[in-house]
Amino acid sequence: MTFFDLARRNVVRHWLRSSLAVIGIVIGVIAIASLGIMGNSIGLMFNDMVSDVGDTVIVSPATGVGGGKLTERQVSDIARAVGSNDVIPFSSTADKISVGDKEGGAMLYAIPAGDIPSLLEVESGGYPRDTGGGCLIGSELSANSRDNGLKLGARIRIGDETLRVVGVLKERGMGFDINPDYAIVVPYTWYSSHYDEEDYDQVIVKVRDVNDIDAVKESIEQRMNRREDVVNVMDTRGILESIFAATESITVFLAGIGAISLLVAGVSILNVMLMSVTERIKEIGVLRSIGTRRGEVMRMFIYEALLLGIAGALIGGVLSFCAGYVVTAVFVENPDYLFDPTSLLYIVFGMAFGVITSVASGLYPAWKAAHLNPIQALRHE
Amino acid sequence: MPVISFENVRKVYPLPAGDVVALDGVDIAIDEGEFVLIMGPSGSGKSTLLNIMGSLDVPTSGEVTIAGNKIGGMDDDDLTLLRRDHIGFVFQQFNLIPLLSIVENVEYPLILKGRQNGTRERAEEVLRAVGIEKTHFTHKPGELSGGQQQRVAIARALVNDPDFLLCDEPTGNLDSKTGTAIMTLLDRMNREEGKTVVMVTHDPRMTEYADRTIRLVDGRVEE
Numbered sequence: 001m002t003f004f005d006l007a008r009r010n011v012v013r014h015w016l017r018s019s020l021a022v023i024g025i026v027i028g029v030i031a032i033a034s035l036g037i038m039g040n041s042i043g044l045m046f047n048d049m050v051s052d053v054g055d056t057v058i059v060s061p062a063t064g065v066g067g068g069k070l071t072e073r074q075v076s077d078i079a080r081a082v083g084s085n086d087v088i089p090f091s092s093t094a095d096k097i098s099v100g101d102k103e104g105g106a107m108l109y110a111i112p113a114g115d116i117p118s119l120l121e122v123e124s125g126g127y128p129r130d131t132g133g134g135c136l137i138g139s140e141l142s143a144n145s146r147d148n149g150l151k152l153g154a155r156i157r158i159g160d161e162t163l164r165v166v167g168v169l170k171e172r173g174m175g176f177d178i179n180p181d182y183a184i185v186v187p188y189t190w191y192s193s194h195y196d197e198e199d200y201d202q203v204i205v206k207v208r209d210v211n212d213i214d215a216v217k218e219s220i221e222q223r224m225n226r227r228e229d230v231v232n233v234m235d236t237r238g239i240l241e242s243i244f245a246a247t248e249s250i251t252v253f254l255a256g257i258g259a260i261s262l263l264v265a266g267v268s269i270l271n272v273m274l275m276s277v278t279e280r281i282k283e284i285g286v287l288r289s290i291g292t293r294r295g296e297v298m299r300m301f302i303y304e305a306l307l308l309g310i311a312g313a314l315i316g317g318v319l320s321f322c323a324g325y326v327v328t329a330v331f332v333e334n335p336d337y338l339f340d341p342t343s344l345l346y347i348v349f350g351m352a353f354g355v356i357t358s359v360a361s362g363l364y365p366a367w368k369a370a371h372l373n374p375i376q377a378l379r380h381e
Numbered sequence: 382m383p384v385i386s387f388e389n390v391r392k393v394y395p396l397p398a399g400d401v402v403a404l405d406g407v408d409i410a411i412d413e414g415e416f417v418l419i420m421g422p423s424g425s426g427k428s429t430l431l432n433i434m435g436s437l438d439v440p441t442s443g444e445v446t447i448a449g450n451k452i453g454g455m456d457d458d459d460l461t462l463l464r465r466d467h468i469g470f471v472f473q474q475f476n477l478i479p480l481l482s483i484v485e486n487v488e489y490p491l492i493l494k495g496r497q498n499g500t501r502e503r504a505e506e507v508l509r510a511v512g513i514e515k516t517h518f519t520h521k522p523g524e525l526s527g528g529q530q531q532r533v534a535i536a537r538a539l540v541n542d543p544d545f546l547l548c549d550e551p552t553g554n555l556d557s558k559t560g561t562a563i564m565t566l567l568d569r570m571n572r573e574e575g576k577t578v579v580m581v582t583h584d585p586r587m588t589e590y591a592d593r594t595i596r597l598v599d600g601r602v603e604e
Binding site for chain 1: 435437457458461462464466470472478479490492537538
């Protein structure tokens with residue numbers, strides 16, 4: 001039998017009141033943890049995107065100069081500026097296509113045949129060569145066009161020439177450079193002769209080491225834009241980082257909402273503890289008169305708050321895990337993010353916050369109990 | 382040396398309407414082994430005297446010595462430890478802790494003292510000495526009769542082997558037959574164990590148990 005035991009017995013004696021206070025803490029913990037997990041998962045999702053496509057620098061012509069195209073010479077200049085990193089120039093256009101007797105329109109990307117493998121992956125078939133009239137189709141285009149015969153091996157008519165589909169691309173998702181999922185990818189040589197075009201729309205630079213991105217950008221800027229702005233240089237990491245920064249503030253905001261609910265729970269603990277002190281005034285008087293010191297009375301009541309907090313945090317922790325699963329599965333559509341240590345940390349964080357809140361709420365009632373005048377407390381009915 | 386000694390003790394309560402003098406120059410000496418009654422009408426300063434004897438309060442002036450300790454200038458913790466180690470309280474309303482079982486109530490002062498071993502055995506021994514049966518040990522206080530609860534309270538008061546028992550109307554909430562049994566128990570503790578007993582009461586029949594009676598009137602000891 002210790003002060004902790006006395007506290008435990010009092011919590012159990014008023015089990016209904018205690019459970020209601022615990023529910024408050026549970027809700028607070030769940031709110032902090034699940035909202036934190038949600039914000040964090042959104043962040044993780046963007047983080048994954050950064051590592052997927054964040055190594056790309058896109059060079060496009062500054063508007064108004066050279067008719068909005070990049071010449072072969074400018075592309076070579078860029079290639080020299082970026083050293084050993086891959087430089088992939090491309091052009092895009094849209095044209096009418098026909099497959100068999102069906103007609104339609106599609107986006108065309110023209111990329112030098114040798115550069116295609118470093119930018120795009122094929123799911124089936126192979127890569128086209130500079131000669132031979134092969135092309136690739138995007139995964140969505142392939143999936144949508146199964147009925148009208150646009151598939152591996154099919155022949156596509158563009159103008160008066162025919163291309164054969166030698167490969168279907170793997171799904172790539174939304175990109176900041178090109179979006180080939182709904183498009184046809186043709187070798188640049190074919191494009192050049194078909195449309196009688198020598199220049200490129202844009203240049204993609206694949207930077208091997210993400211940390212070099214700023215240096216690569218700088219180098220391109222210095223070489224190309226010495227006198228006037230010839231090109232615009234944009235990196236995908238910069239775009240993603242600004243989105244990422246926004247998601248971080250979303251996380252803080254969501255966790256803040258959770259913290260408010262925990263604050264409410266803290267007030268309910270404060271209320272419960274004050275009630276507990278008020279109805280035990282006489283008992284406190286007896287305890288004090290037979291030799292219980294102030295500090296010991298205080299400890300007894302803090303333990304009580306601690307017990308409520310621990311119970312709330314444990315239940316809340318388990319439920320947060322479930323809530324976190326639902327949140328990541330429904331909103332972010334990837335429950336794996338829940339098992340990321342930074343997400344699980346939010347559960348620990350929520351639990352710790354729950355315990356701290358209830359102990360903090362118990363401090364004043366405990367102090368009040370400890371500083372009751374024993375004579376008056378004894379006389380209290 | 383007396384167990385309790387009051388020398389020219391005054392206690393003044395400052396109130397907005399004017400100071401109230403509860404004790405006005407009280408001199409008392411209670412020796413070891415005595416059974417002393419403190420009697421007096423309401424407002425005579427009985428409660429104040431009891432509070433100071435019980436180290437729950439300190440005098441405004443004068444010197445009070447409890448079990449060899451001068452209580453003037455003691456802080457709250459010192460007074461609390463003095464109560465714990467030297468005084469056994471018995472209240473009119475028994476005042477057992479409802480959260481604790483009978484045996485735990487008696488064990489509680491021992492645990493406060495930080496004793497680790499044998500506390501349960503010591504508590505049971507004292508409970509048997511005051512006439513509580515073993516079958517009642519694990520009950521909660523509310524399940525016992527008033528007389529039994531007061532016996533448990535006396536056991537709790539005795540368990541730390543205090544220098545004296547301080548009883549505040551211990552039979553006030555009991556019928557006369559049960560009250561007599563409690564008085565017999567206190568009398569036995571006084572005669573057989575040599576325990577000093579100080580008892581505050583209204584009941585003039587209690588004088589037969591006491592060695593002497595101190596009468597308080599208007600904050601003074603009536604000679």
